[in-house]
Amino acid sequence: MDALSLDEFIALEDELSDEEKLVRDTTRRWVSERFLPIVGEHFENATFPDEVAREVAELGLFGGSLPPKYGCAGMNQVAYGLAQQELEYGDSGLRSFVSVQGSLCMFPIYRFGSEEQRTKYLPKMAAGELIGCFGLTEPDAGSDPGSMKTRATRDGSDYILHGQKMWITNSPIADLCIVWAKTDGDDAKDIRGFIVERDREGVECPTTHHKMSLRASHTGEILLDEVRVPAENILPETKGLGSPLACLNQARFGIAWGALGAARACFDEALAYGNERIVFGKPITAKQLIQKQLADSATQIALGQWMMHHLSRLKDRQGGRILPYQVSMAKRNNVAIALEVARTCRSILGGNGISAEFASIRHMLNLESVYTYEGTHEVHTLIVGRGLTGQDAF
Template sequence: MSNQNYDLNSIQKSSKKDLFEAPDYYQIDELLTDEHKLVRDTVRSWVKKEVSPIIEDCAQKAIFPKHLLPGLAEVGAFGPTIPANYGGAGLDYISYGLIMQEIERGDSGIRSTASVQGSLVMYPIFAFGSEEQKMHYLPKLASGEYMGCFGLTEPDHGSDPGSMITNIKDMGDYYLLNGAKMWISNSPFADIAIVWAKDEEGIIRGVIVEKDMEGFSAPEIHGKWSLRASASGELVFDNVKVPKKNLLPNIKGLKGPLSCLNQARYGIAWGALGAAMDCYDTALRYSKERIQFGKPIGGFQLQQKKLAEMITEITKAQLLVWRLGVLKNENRATPAQISMAKRNSVETAINIAREARQMLGGMGITGEYPVMRHMMNLESVVTYEGTHDIHLLITGMDITGLNAFV
């Protein structure tokens, strides 16, 4: 866990002011309540003050800025929709989406940390846990006292989680857990892991594994070109004794982890849009300042074409995720609708990042601007929580009724 034992003083702070202004070409702010805007603006201010000055150096040095965790808790980023009696903020899903949008505008890796905590750790405990589990874990997770991770993906089983080989055996007083998980955000520093494993009947069950359980380790993954300011690792289980009270009692089968992924994908649909907005805002500002052939490059037709297409796609995506948020608040959003929004937002963001990089020319590959960092991060976001192609097939199956997965 070398990533975590960093000296905060070694992280260089940028003196460059964060001038981000969110695009709102269709006055979508008018669709938001005062509470929505207050939540969004609070997180936006925090990102500008705490994330923007350090994130480029953290990404360059592959350091996860762990000191930001208390701040994320304070702005309500950990389980914002969890009821207040369990330590959450009790916010609606549009507020949750706006929080993810603003955090990912700062960096996808920081948003991943919050997404995992809220959607993949707190949500399954809230939805499928016992009352004892909820009261013990959720307040500590909401405050950041505990950090968690989510163990589903395996080294040989990514898009096909039903083929997992991680397993639990009933030993009378406890379960014996064996197996391994891969590409797990937060795992190097997590206090608990929500782990999905097959029981002796081949049924997928969820268990809460604590970091000090003998036989449990979480080695960090190094050498990433993407999400460099995020901590990712493995989960390895070698005859781990898991108390029976740590089993999530109210869920069986693949529905459990997939419902968690739907929560996370919803947040990503909003979050990736934040990265798109940041790239657009950067390119727009640069196009007005960069002089070539005697005038700002924003005055040339091809540059205006790029910017016009960017704002068009952002506006379409803003309306899509807002409507999805309304449906989510009404408990009417389907998994297929969430998949469509996740895929669209990430595709929009990655295309905008690439166009913005071209507009910035050589400066686009430097840490002077956030565009290249966003572009590299989005190469992970387009794959995790369901790949670009998998989400396409989810939509295809939904509209045709025909399963192309098998």
């Protein structure tokens, strides 16, 4: 019989509006024509194609779900999610680049900033003229950001920031950093957000080298040595740990979508390869073991798609909000299945699966980071567990 496409299994095409399909197709076309031809070499060389920032901005991908009055596309959550999925079909590094700029830098300015800060920064960030990064994680504060050591001490009309942030996507190329620091005391409720321009005295953003994952992505630190920033750089509506966590929930929602794109890239590659690879006189896709691997992978991708469409429609209906527990469930599940699909597809490619000529091992390596960042898999397990039992097991 004629084979069905995975899209026919998932059967969501007729559920999408024209605008949602066009966002998906346009992003897909751009990734296919402009990014996929170059990403393999960048991954091998541990570089990021900085020149794509302008094109990403022209497409309108930065802060895509924020309002048009700030120069953004004003997409709904389904369109936004589909775009993240297509970006990560290209590479997790590309989706991370866009996700950090939008969800972790533009979103906090939009959500917690003053109108003056919004009009000052958001249009330039949407246009890619300013690139941002998000400084929360510290050497001794990863899954427990409330224990951060970075301090912001009031000094007249200024704040003096001192501390160290690490594992910061985009920091080596950032023009501004959203830095989270404790102000008055040592409690998580004392955490506030600051806009710290890169060119302030005492700011350094060294690159983190020797990564075996997300190699086509800028990763670095933010070193703050008695950095003086005016009080107007504080994000006025930030109040405690809940503020950076609200930003992370935005980003995690995009990750839950994006990981499905990486999984899909691996699945497409493995299926195409398997149809051509003849072993013992037949394509390996005619073998039971390979069919089981493909069936398992396709099922997980389809389940992830259905979950994200439902959650996205729910988010749109509820004014952009869903439960953080739902976001954790989605991020936890979709990244884990994407990693499993990537490993499975790499094995279907046989010896070729370890070559950078193919995409699966690149996605597989990237997803090891995605599994751990923006809330580790284990932390999301505990968040879902807390939601189910009402008991904190951290």
